[in-house]
Amino acid sequence: xxxxxxxxxxxxxxxxxxxxxxxxxxxxxxxxxxxxxxxxxxxxxxxxxxxxxxxxxxxxxxxxxxxxxxxxxxxxxxxxxxxxxxxxxxxxxxxxxxxxxxxxxxxxxxxxxxxxxxxxxxxxxxxxxxxxxxxxxxxxxxxxxxxxxxxxxxxxxxxxxxxxxxxxxxxxxxxxxxxxxxxxxxxxxxxxxxxxxxxxxxxxxxxxxxxxxxxxxxxxxxxxxxxxxxxxxxxxxxxxxxxxxxxxxxxxxxxxxxxxxxxxxxxxxxxxxxxxxxxxxxxxxxxxxxxxxxxxxxxxxxxxxxxxxxxxxxxxxxxxxxxxxxxxxxxxxxxxxxxxxxxxxxxxxxxxxxxxxxxxxxxxxxxxxxxxxxxxxxxxxxxxxxxxxxxxxxxxxxxxxx
Amino acid sequence: xxxxxxxxxxxxxxxxxxxxxxxxxxxxxxxxxxxxxxxxxxxxxxxxxxxxxxxxxxxxxxxxxxxxxxxxxxxxxxxxxxxxxxxxxxxxxxxxxxxxxxxxxxxxxxxxxxxxxxxxxxxxxxxxxxxxxxxxxxxxxxxxxxxxxxxxxxxxxxxxxxxxxxxxxxxxxxxxxxxxxxxxxxxxxxxxxxxxxxxxxxxxxxxxxxxxxxxxxxxxxxxxxxxxxxxxxxxxxxxxxxxxxxxxxxxxxxxxxxxxxxxxxxxxxxxxxxxxxxxxxxxxxxxxxxxxxxxxxxxxxxxxxxxxxxxxxxxxxxxxxxxxxxxxxxxxxxxxxxxxxxxxxxxxxxxxxxxxxxxxxxxxxxxxxxxxxxxxxxxxxxxxxxxxxxxxxxxxxxxxxxxxxxxxxxxxxxxxxxxxxxxxxxxxxxxxxxxxx
Numbered sequence: 001x002x003x004x005x006x007x008x009x010x011x012x013x014x015x016x017x018x019x020x021x022x023x024x025x026x027x028x029x030x031x032x033x034x035x036x037x038x039x040x041x042x043x044x045x046x047x048x049x050x051x052x053x054x055x056x057x058x059x060x061x062x063x064x065x066x067x068x069x070x071x072x073x074x075x076x077x078x079x080x081x082x083x084x085x086x087x088x089x090x091x092x093x094x095x096x097x098x099x100x101x102x103x104x105x106x107x108x109x110x111x112x113x114x115x116x117x118x119x120x121x122x123x124x125x126x127x128x129x130x131x132x133x134x135x136x137x138x139x140x141x142x143x144x145x146x147x148x149x150x151x152x153x154x155x156x157x158x159x160x161x162x163x164x165x166x167x168x169x170x171x172x173x174x175x176x177x178x179x180x181x182x183x184x185x186x187x188x189x190x191x192x193x194x195x196x197x198x199x200x201x202x203x204x205x206x207x208x209x210x211x212x213x214x215x216x217x218x219x220x221x222x223x224x225x226x227x228x229x230x231x232x233x234x235x236x237x238x239x240x241x242x243x244x245x246x247x248x249x250x251x252x253x254x255x256x257x258x259x260x261x262x263x264x265x266x267x268x269x270x271x272x273x274x275x276x277x278x279x280x281x282x283x284x285x286x287x288x289x290x291x292x293x294x295x296x297x298x299x300x301x302x303x304x305x306x307x308x309x310x311x312x313x314x315x316x317x318x319x320x321x322x323x324x325x326x327x328x329x330x331x332x333x334x335x336x337x338x339x340x341x342x343x344x345x346x347x348x349x350x351x352x353x354x355x356x357x358x359x360x361x362x363x364x365x366x367x368x369x370x371x372x373x374x375x376x377x378x379x380x381x382x383x384x385x386x387x388x389x390x391x392x393x394x395x396x397x398x399x400x401x402x
Numbered sequence: 403x404x405x406x407x408x409x410x411x412x413x414x415x416x417x418x419x420x421x422x423x424x425x426x427x428x429x430x431x432x433x434x435x436x437x438x439x440x441x442x443x444x445x446x447x448x449x450x451x452x453x454x455x456x457x458x459x460x461x462x463x464x465x466x467x468x469x470x471x472x473x474x475x476x477x478x479x480x481x482x483x484x485x486x487x488x489x490x491x492x493x494x495x496x497x498x499x500x501x502x503x504x505x506x507x508x509x510x511x512x513x514x515x516x517x518x519x520x521x522x523x524x525x526x527x528x529x530x531x532x533x534x535x536x537x538x539x540x541x542x543x544x545x546x547x548x549x550x551x552x553x554x555x556x557x558x559x560x561x562x563x564x565x566x567x568x569x570x571x572x573x574x575x576x577x578x579x580x581x582x583x584x585x586x587x588x589x590x591x592x593x594x595x596x597x598x599x600x601x602x603x604x605x606x607x608x609x610x611x612x613x614x615x616x617x618x619x620x621x622x623x624x625x626x627x628x629x630x631x632x633x634x635x636x637x638x639x640x641x642x643x644x645x646x647x648x649x650x651x652x653x654x655x656x657x658x659x660x661x662x663x664x665x666x667x668x669x670x671x672x673x674x675x676x677x678x679x680x681x682x683x684x685x686x687x688x689x690x691x692x693x694x695x696x697x698x699x700x701x702x703x704x705x706x707x708x709x710x711x712x713x714x715x716x717x718x719x720x721x722x723x724x725x726x727x728x729x730x731x732x733x734x735x736x737x738x739x740x741x742x743x744x745x746x747x748x749x750x751x752x753x754x755x756x757x758x759x760x761x762x763x764x765x766x767x768x769x770x771x772x773x774x775x776x777x778x779x780x781x782x783x784x785x786x787x788x789x790x791x792x793x794x795x796x797x798x799x800x801x802x803x804x805x806x807x808x809x810x811x812x813x814x815x816x817x818x819x820x821x822x823x824x825x826x827x828x829x830x831x832x833x834x835x836x837x838x839x
Contacts, residue, residue, distance in 0.1 A: 015735065015822075023728045030721050037714070062522050064510045066583065119470055186467060187638050257510065257522050276791045277711055281718075284435065288722060291431060295729035298424070302736035350721070358714030 006331050016299050020332075021339035024375060027292040028343030029350045032363060032371045034285040036351070040361040041274045044207060050164070050200030051101060052137025052232055055092070056263035058100060059085070059229045059245050065255035068225045075220065078227055080252045082129070085229060088244055090237030095135035097230050098127040099204055101214070103266035106204030111182040111191055113171040120185040121170050124203035125215040132216055133162070133198065135230045141165065143178050143196035150195075150218040159217055162196035166212035192217070206270065230263070238262075289375075293382040300332060301386035311390050312397035321391040328387035329380060336379035340372050347371075404764070411765035418737060422769070425733045429773025429815055432726030434780035437800070437808040439719035441785060443712045444807075445798060446608060450597035451536065454660070455698035458535065459667070461657040462696065463488060463678060467636035468688035479704075480692045482604050483632070483653040492677055493529075497670045498659035500535040504528040505655050506603065506613060507627045512580040513568050523564075524630060525581075526613040527622050533559070533590075535660055536602065543575035543590035546618065554618035556584055561592040564614035582625050586617070599707050601698055603656055605631040608707045609792060629654045651686075661695070671695055723815055730769070730819035738762060738827040749832040762824035763817075770816020771809070778808045 010017045061081070067073050078096055085094040099106035107127075112120030126132075133145050143162070150160040158181060168177035182191045203214040229249075233241045245260045268275065304311070311324060347363060354360035415422040449455050464472070464480035465488060471477035484492075489503040504526060511523045532538070533545035546557040558579065565574050578585045599608030626644055632654065639650040661667040674693040681687040696704055738745075745758060778800065785798045800808070 015826075016732070019728060019732045019735075023725060023732075026721060026725045026728065030718060030725070034718065062510060064512075064520055064582070119474070184638075186469065186636055257520055272792060273709075273711060276788065277715075279791065280715070280788070284718065284722060287431065287435070288725060291428065291726060291729055294424070294428075295732055298729075298736065299732040302732070305736075306739070350717075354714050354717060357717065358710040360714060 003330070003334070006327065006334060010331070010335070013303075016303050017335055020296055020299055020335045020379075021342060023292050023295050024336050024339030024379060025343035025346050027288055028340055028371055028375050029346035030288055031285045031375070032343075032347045032368060033350050033354055033360060034281040035367060035371065036361050036363055037354075038278050038281050038285075039367070041278050045271055045274060045278075047202075047206065047211070048200065049102060049202035049206060050138050050198070051202065051263070053102075053264055053267070055137065055233045055235060055238060056135075057231050057233065057238065057242060057245065058261055058263055058266065059231060059249060060259045060261075061227045061249055061256045063225050063227075063253070063256040065253075067255075074225060074227070077253050078129075078220070081227065081229065081249050084248050084252055085231055085245070088241060088248055090234050090241040092232045092234050093131055093134040094229050094231045095132040096129035096220070097132060097135075097228055098219075100228070100230070100263065100266055101126070101136070101202050101204060102206050102263060102270060103204055104270040109191075110185045111171070112185050114181045114183055114190070116183075120183075121167075122210055122213060123167065123182070123215050124205070124210065124213055125217050126203075127217045127219040129218075129220065132230070133196075135232050136201065137232055138201045139199040141197055141199045143194070145196060146216070146218045151220070153218075158190045159192035159219075160195040161192040161218075162198060162216040163194055164198055164201050164212055164214045166200070167215060168194065168197050170213060206267070207274070289378060292375075293378055296332070296336075296379055296382040297386060300328065300383045301389065304328070304386050304390045307390075308393055308397055311393040312395055315393065316395035316398045324391045324393075325387050328383060328390055332380055332383035332387070333376070336376055339379075340375060343375075344368065344372070407761055407764040408768060410761060411768045414741075414765055415768065421733060421737050425730050425737075425769045426773045426776065428726045428730045428733065429770055429812055429819075430776035430780060432723035432815060433774050433777025433808055433812045434784055436719040436723040436811055437778060437781040437804060438784040438788070439712075439715045440807055440811075441781070441798060441800060441804045442788070443716045444804065445598050446707055446709065446712045448598065449699060450599055450601045450702075451698060453537065457660055457662055458698050459659050459661055459670075459695040460698075460701045461492070461659060461674070462694040463492075463674060463687075464689045464692035465651060465653065465681075465687055466689055467651070469636075471689070478692075480694055481634070481653050483634070484655050484657050485651055485653050486648045486655060488677075488681075489655045489657055491681075492657070492674065495670070495673050497661075497666060497673055499662055499666075500531040500660040501658070502529040502532045502535055503619060503655045503657045504532060504602070505622075505629045506606070506631050507617075507622060507625075508630045509581050509617075509625060509627060511568075511615070514577075514579065515568075523615055524613045525615045525617050527617055527619045529619050532616065535658060536597070538595055539593040540590045541593040542573040543588070545616075546589050551618050551620065554620040554624075556586045556621075557589045557618065558586040559590045559592060559616040560588055561612065561614045562594050565591045581615075581617070584624075599702065601702055601707070602658060603631065604705055609798075623648075659695075667695060723811060724818075727815045727819045730815070731822055734766060734769075734819060734823040735826065738823045742827065742830050745827055745830050746832040746834070749830065755828045758830075759824050759828040762827055763820050766820025766824060767813060767816045770812045770820075773816075774809050774812025777812060778805060781808060 082094055082096065085091060106124055108122055108124045110120045111123045112118065130146055130148065130151065133140055146160065146162065153159050161182065169175070171177060171182060172180055177194050178197060179194065181193050183189065184191050200212065201214045202211045205211060231245065242260065246258045249258055314324065347368065351360060351363050355362065451458065461484065462480040462482065463484055465485055466472040466481050472481040473479050493501060493503065507525050507527050508522050509525050510520050512520045529551050530546050530548045541562065545559055546555065550557050560574070565571060568579065569577060574588050574591055577588050579588060595612060600606065600610050600612065623644060633652055635650065635652040637651055640647050640652050641650060659670065661670055671693065675691060678687045678691055678693060749758065782800055785800065789798050
């Protein structure tokens, strides 16, 4: 190995060495931090929601005829809508729901466990008609689904609630939530009894720290005249069902605005900022790596040109082509290596700054190792072409000048 | 002298087009990315209404329940909206120059062209003062008068886009539009208006467009419509009927006032405090007295409109520019040193070190400026792309300040990249290169 001569040569002309090292260091620092942010956002986007997301489509209707002001007319229309929707070929289930999971708008209250004190916990909820669990594709792990009698509790009776495992555990950490009640923190009245527990379901705010707390209340699922249905298709039947939905509810009553949209589209809209951030950072990281590789190519080829005569001399003194190639590859390997060591320090410094300024996630070791490996390979790959150019220098150049 | 140096620099750039374009591209990329994200940051942190942002105040009153503060994270902050009864109570005051409570509602609009289906539109429910309060520009007609607030009279204001879509543009003042089951007369058509960040409603993003239709506030009672924004309540007083809801502790209204002097501001704050003390006698406002008036910039800061993402991207994009500049150092160094023999001749013929240094620095800055101009073009494209991804309309765009910033960034990058190579080349000893020839 020519490490000795390589170091001496580097120290003799340190500018090029430092330029590459600094560039590699900065690139590592930036790329690692970009990837850390990208990974965090992607994790947020791909967290399992407990719902059968790909097979869910939402039908929202808003009537403009006066008939709908009458509550019983609204109830009739809802029943007929649901009957027609469920009868469509390719539809597995449908249910009425007041707000949508994953879409960013919903209701929330504060409750506490029976016989407990204090501020309680946030309890995001949906109001849903019969069949909502099947329509959403969530899995019941304890207790039971809502039944017809749950839909009409007596004036002072507590509601029968279905809650997520996460919410049950939050209120009753000992795992005995089934059958227990939840109390309103403001009025001290019993809100409802837990009759069913579902494994997992994201509420309306999947980005938040309380995404997994959700509660399904039984009810007619509308305070206003808006009617909203979640329709779950058989796997693969979405394309066939999607275009039928608007006409199906219009056949029931046409005096209304009908909007049909995939649940995934609502989710995408909710995560708009994250999606854009992921795209922008990905492009930026790739661009940065490209710029740096070009820089390394440029600087190495410059140093090859500058050292044409030295290379010629070495060749004349008996060095083989592969020895010349090896010299340049090891040289870039050393330079990149030093740059990467510097880069690790810079990466942590930048991470510290970004974390305090912009809430960036902490770096993890695996990511750092991957980044170092990748940039090392890229550095050497970028230097290969100019290094190969160096092997083509004929020994005879030594005799041509001076 | 400078013109001569620019000409020489230009000739030198032309002599090695590949290296020159590489260096220009290096700067252009850096400037494009950094200017784009400086713009994003600038727009988020900008003053949406510079002529009067220090005279417009957002009203906050602590009407929240006695047991716990409105915000658990920030117990000192009063609720961020007010109740209907408090809006009615404080709007009797004649202290503010202009004032308007407001919220956003979703209502059914029937297009005049009967072949088109009705649509649900977001409508800003507000008072006559809304338009002068925010200096909303009109293309045709104007807002309604305060008497129409009381009726309420069936009048509306629509924006340019809505006017184009429903009436095919032009002066639509006096035309009617059917909303829900009533006909409204259009009193004004807005000129394009896009306060950025959009500041007046805390529950919609800073990049969103203002609503397309404006309607006298009190129509919400007639249509029995709830807010499309946030409604929060701490007790169960909201009841089942509209009247019960309006008398309840539900907060859902944003309230803005214009106060032209410090004295007027103090008088109004005293009025709010006196109002709250009155309410305490009625058993409401059980929390400690806590009324706030925030001007526009204080309000935006309180709402944290400058997102963490925008700040993070700003830092990352400036570092990106730095990498591009470091890259350029390498390219320029190679290029200049290849020219050492020629510089040797010039030095031998009497050119001073200073003039050689300046000559090369001018060349670097020329690269910077060309790269900067290219970069600004690219930057405009990047912003258009971000607008498209975020569904922003044309919210993010370069303005003269940002063009100047872009050119400034490219000059700084040219300088950072150029100083060392220019210094190296001016230290060239003439003798060695003369001997070689």
